[in-house]
Amino acid sequence: xxxxxxxxxxxxxxxxxxxxxxxxxxxxxxxxxxxxxxxxxxxxxxxxxxxxxxxxxxxxxxxxxxxxxxxxxxxxxxxxxxxxxxxxxxxxxxxxxxxxxxxxxxxxxxxxxxxxxxxxxxxxxxxxxxxxxxxxxxxxxxxxxxxxxxxxxxxxxxxxxxxxxxxxxxxxxxxxxxxxxxxxxxxxxxxxxxxxxxxxxxxxxxxxxxxxxxxxxxxxxxxxxxxxxxxxxxxxxxxxxxxxxxxxxxxxxxxxxxxxxxxxxxxxxxxxxxxxxxxxxxxxxxxxxxxxxxxxxxxxxxxxxxxxxxxxxxxxxxxxxxxxxxxxxxxxxxxxxxxxxxxxxxxxxxxxxxxxxxxxxx
Amino acid sequence: xxxxxxxxxxxxxxxxxxxxxxxxxxxxxxxxxxxxxxxxxxxxxxxxxxxxxxxxxxxxxxxxxxxxxxxxxxxxxxxxxxxxxxxxxxxxxxxxxxxxxxxxxxxxxxxxxxxxxxxxxxxxxxxxxxxxxxxxxxxxxxxxxxxxxxxxxxxxxxxxxxxxxxxxxxxxxxxxxxxxxxxxxxxxxxxxxxxxxxxxxxxxxxxxxxxxxxxxxxxxxxxxxxxxxxxxxxxxxxxxxxxxxxxxxxxxxxxxxxxxxxxxxxxxxxxxxxxxxxxxxxxxxxxxxxxx
Numbered sequence: 001x002x003x004x005x006x007x008x009x010x011x012x013x014x015x016x017x018x019x020x021x022x023x024x025x026x027x028x029x030x031x032x033x034x035x036x037x038x039x040x041x042x043x044x045x046x047x048x049x050x051x052x053x054x055x056x057x058x059x060x061x062x063x064x065x066x067x068x069x070x071x072x073x074x075x076x077x078x079x080x081x082x083x084x085x086x087x088x089x090x091x092x093x094x095x096x097x098x099x100x101x102x103x104x105x106x107x108x109x110x111x112x113x114x115x116x117x118x119x120x121x122x123x124x125x126x127x128x129x130x131x132x133x134x135x136x137x138x139x140x141x142x143x144x145x146x147x148x149x150x151x152x153x154x155x156x157x158x159x160x161x162x163x164x165x166x167x168x169x170x171x172x173x174x175x176x177x178x179x180x181x182x183x184x185x186x187x188x189x190x191x192x193x194x195x196x197x198x199x200x201x202x203x204x205x206x207x208x209x210x211x212x213x214x215x216x217x218x219x220x221x222x223x224x225x226x227x228x229x230x231x232x233x234x235x236x237x238x239x240x241x242x243x244x245x246x247x248x249x250x251x252x253x254x255x256x257x258x259x260x261x262x263x264x265x266x267x268x269x270x271x272x273x274x275x276x277x278x279x280x281x282x283x284x285x286x287x288x289x290x291x292x293x294x295x296x297x298x299x300x301x302x303x304x305x306x307x308x309x310x311x312x313x314x315x316x317x318x319x320x321x322x323x324x325x326x327x328x329x330x331x332x333x334x335x336x337x338x339x340x341x342x343x344x345x346x347x348x349x350x351x352x353x354x355x356x357x358x359x360x361x362x
Numbered sequence: 363x364x365x366x367x368x369x370x371x372x373x374x375x376x377x378x379x380x381x382x383x384x385x386x387x388x389x390x391x392x393x394x395x396x397x398x399x400x401x402x403x404x405x406x407x408x409x410x411x412x413x414x415x416x417x418x419x420x421x422x423x424x425x426x427x428x429x430x431x432x433x434x435x436x437x438x439x440x441x442x443x444x445x446x447x448x449x450x451x452x453x454x455x456x457x458x459x460x461x462x463x464x465x466x467x468x469x470x471x472x473x474x475x476x477x478x479x480x481x482x483x484x485x486x487x488x489x490x491x492x493x494x495x496x497x498x499x500x501x502x503x504x505x506x507x508x509x510x511x512x513x514x515x516x517x518x519x520x521x522x523x524x525x526x527x528x529x530x531x532x533x534x535x536x537x538x539x540x541x542x543x544x545x546x547x548x549x550x551x552x553x554x555x556x557x558x559x560x561x562x563x564x565x566x567x568x569x570x571x572x573x574x575x576x577x578x579x580x581x582x583x584x585x586x587x588x589x590x591x592x593x594x595x596x597x598x599x600x601x602x603x604x605x606x607x608x609x610x611x612x613x614x615x616x617x618x619x620x621x622x623x624x625x626x627x628x629x630x631x632x633x634x635x636x637x638x639x640x641x642x643x644x645x646x647x648x649x650x651x652x653x654x
């Protein structure tokens with residue numbers, strides 16, 4: 001085996017008629033990585049995955065699996081396996097036969113086949129279910145069998161197409177942990193497709209945020225969440241405040257807009273070419289904003305009036321009309337302090353300079 | 363508003379239902395009664411119970427020959443039709459290709475072309491190219507008229523088999539042929555059996571094309587029709603009709619029972635395609651949206 005990436009996409013494009021589904025994507029996925037393609041419907045994430053699986057051929061570009069060019073190779077000859085959105089188990093076969101399907105085609109001897117099927121059933125926590133039919137299993141159990149059926153073939157990479165979408169919320173949370181545990185245990189490369197940012201953030205090593213057929217940002221969950229590089233990423237990944245700022249002053253790596261004598265917004269701007277007088281769109285996550293009674297002097301500070309208070313359980317959400325003329329959303333833990341702030345109160349919003357980031361210059 | 367809801371509406375529905383039942387089944391009932399009537403003319407009054415018309419059947423070599431002829435012609439025709447209908451249904455339901463609408467039109471057209479026209483055309487054609495009239499021309503004709511029925515029987519079941527199941531098979535290492543044999547065909551099997559039986563009944567029962575193309579071959583419907591002019595043997599006809607009816611009813615009912623049981627075994631949820639599933643799995647490769 002080589003030490004190169006498990007999957008390498010080089011400039012792949014896919015068009016259906018006039019529609020460009022995937023537009024010149026390049027991506028290297030190292031062995032053992034959990035990579036998520038995250039984006040809304042129609043962003044090209046499923047098409048990208050289907051091209052890796054071999055169900056679609058790219059209109060242009062090359063796909064390498066463990067260093068081998070696989071464009072034109074049919075799906076049954078590719079060393080990747082897929083978990084389908086609605087499991088796609090074979091309803092006329094029992095669980096054992098479903099899992100053994102791939103091994104049988106590869107002519108794995110009967111004894112080894114039985115042993116590996118058993119191993120997989122144990123891995124997914126369904127030992128003893130081998131004789132059942134898919135129709136007799138719950139959605140979550142079917143999902144695990146689909147996973148076992150793909151992983152038993154020891155693929156170079158496992159492709160998962162919104163595998164948790166059909167499960168109810170509680171099961172989804174449980175399966176997230178389960179998937180991560182299995183991936184960690186086997187060390188298999190996972191390519192996970194989803195439109196759910198929470199799934200992406202909680203499981204991935206890296207996230208590729210896709211929109212209109214291109215990757216808008218590629219990075220670790222923390223990078224993507226805390227330092228979105230485009231308005232789309234910022235908007236798609238989590239709730240976000242986007243602020244239009246006219247920069248008054250740049251000192252070192254910081255750009256400052258002075259809103260009033262005491263109020264200011266500070267954002268790091270190293271390498272963005274922002275100077276005094278630039279207009280920028282800056283972003284800050286609601287949970288990075290501290291909502292306090294007016295008085296102290298942290299780096300970014302805005303005054304405002306609370307227009308709405310939304311209790312979210314762990315967090316309380318404040319909608320604050322600021323002196324920037326724009327409504328800002330802030331989250332704070334639902335502690336006693338939060339409970340004292342009510343609609344109509346004057347508050348100050350503060351956050352540390354490094355919590356701000358630039359979405360767009362100009 | 364809702365007819366079934368009001369009292370008089372419900373009465374009307376029940377009346378029309380029973381009228382329909384009477385019109386459909388009274389003739390069959392009368393046929394059954396006549397087949398046991400101890401009288402040489404097929405009509406009332408009732409002259410006592412007899413089974414002699416049934417007993418006589420087994421001595422009537424002509425009836426037995428006609429039944430045998432129709433039975434094997436129907437068997438060959440239904441095998442050929444079913445074998446042709448499976449790939450045709452898959453192509454029409456699963457694939458997208460240039461001229462699909464035209465191909466579909468041609469295959470389903472025999473449904474609406476008058477049989478007399480079809481019979482005349484085939485008579486002229488077979489005569490011109492020199493195929494002797496008899497079982498071969500009957501089989502060809504029956505395959506053509508039964509093909510749309512077979513395709514239309516297979517298509518709904520095919521629609522219920524998600525494409526993703528076939529893709530999963532290919533993804534796990536099976537080629538197109540293995541996928542068809544191990545996945546598609548077993549899941550399609552109940553509809554294949556239904557299609558086979560429907561075609562069998564169509565062919566067994568067919569008289570219009572047989573009148574044009576049979577040559578010297580006597581199929582069962584042709585024999586029955588010819589005997590209507592010979593009153594002496596007439597009482598045997600209801601008897602044989604009752605037997606044919608009983609056998610075909612048994613076949614169809616057992617096929618239905620089999621189908622229902624296999625559907626249950628598969629689990630309803632497994633084969634049902636959710637609406638969003640159709641959109642992503644079926645529509646994704648070529649839909650305007652491109653991908654999900």
